[in-house]
Amino acid sequence: MEIKLHANATTTPRIRRYLQQSDKSDRELAAELGISVTTVRRWRHRDQISDRQTTPKVIHKAMRQEQIALVNGLRDVTGAPLDELLSLVNEGLGIRVSRATLNRYLKPVIAQRHGAPLQGKKALKAGHVPYLLEAHHLPLSLHMDDGGEHHLLWAREPLSGWCFARLYAGISAQLVSQWLEALLAACPADIQSVETYFSDALLVGVDQMLKARGISHKQNRHLHSALQVAVPLVLIIPRMKGDSASRLLSEIGESYNTGKAQKKLGEMTPQAFLETLRRGD
Structure with a gap:
């Protein structure tokens, strides 16, 4: 039987079987075979000697129009590359699609007049620093099963893609100020x-609050139109079956910020990238 090994595999089927049958300690086996203790432990706790499938067990060849709009919006908000976006869609939202299917439904990114904005290491080499946060308000008209009117507040640091989002059932100037304070406390950039x-109406008091922190404020009057969602969110986001929209949104943001390293950020997560810059490493 022919077994295809993962491109980065450090063990063969024979070594894996030896690990499973040996009575030696993990450290002894690692030293003997020249592999890590983690690798030894991984294969000792498995019954099979073949690599696990990395593709979703159930792959959908088509997506709902609402899901297409959602993943394109998620890509625009985070600026995530395809592989990172696939992880967010599969694991974060529970929408099981292949990489090729997801890529097929992504709309082309329209470059700005002077080209696409630089990010990560390229931006640093060009002399850019992470000093700005873009903060947005998106009114949502949800299905009655999801509580009707809601408000999405989200922000992004454009150089790293670091993001912060919360969902509220109501909106006020005081809530916006509190959210901005939480945003600034969470963001690892200066x-x-x-x-x-x-x-x-939602920016009453914001100028004073930011000024007290030594932060300048610019109001962009290009406001987002209300987004109407005609079907229950659970039909669009499978993970909604066991979680609230608010909690899921926070988890997705946290997963993107700290979960997977990105090549454009020097093999760091957005959180680690900004923390490294702030420390001056």
């Missing part, structure tokens, strides 16, 4: 400026 996409 933020000097905040650009908001909020109406005047």
